[in-house]
Amino acid sequence: xxxxxxxxxxxxxxxxxxxxxxxxxxxxxxxxxxxxxxxxxxxxxxxxxxxxxxxxxxxxxxxxxxxxxxxxxxxxxxxxxxxxxxxxxxxxxxxx
Numbered sequence: 001x002x003x004x005x006x007x008x009x010x011x012x013x014x015x016x017x018x019x020x021x022x023x024x025x026x027x028x029x030x031x032x033x034x035x036x037x038x039x040x041x042x043x044x045x046x047x048x049x050x051x052x053x054x055x056x057x058x059x060x061x062x063x064x065x066x067x068x069x070x071x072x073x074x075x076x077x078x079x080x081x082x083x084x085x086x087x088x089x090x091x092x093x094x095x096x
Contacts, residue, residue, distance in 0.1 A: 010059040015052070016096065023092040024048065034084040049095035057092040064088045
């Protein structure tokens with residue numbers, strides 16, 4: 001049942017030629033309340049690159065899904081509905 005409910009989200013913003021080299025920055029970005037609240041705040045891609053940003057890729061990976069399901073399972077054990085409470089994503093940034 002859980003596998004049927006799992007989806008995938010990928011968003012890529014490209015300002016130049018798409019990069020084929022490893023990313024310059026990778027991080028988990030924490031989101032709560034079905035992704036509507038970002039903690040510690042919105043991701044600032046321009047703070048990562050000294051020059052220009054070439055590409056930003058945001059995805060909800062399989063590992064992110066596992067973390068979301070783990071948070072929901074913990075809430076169930078505590079008797080609290082925490083489905084959608086924690087929904088992390090992975091952000092990758094390529095600099096010029």
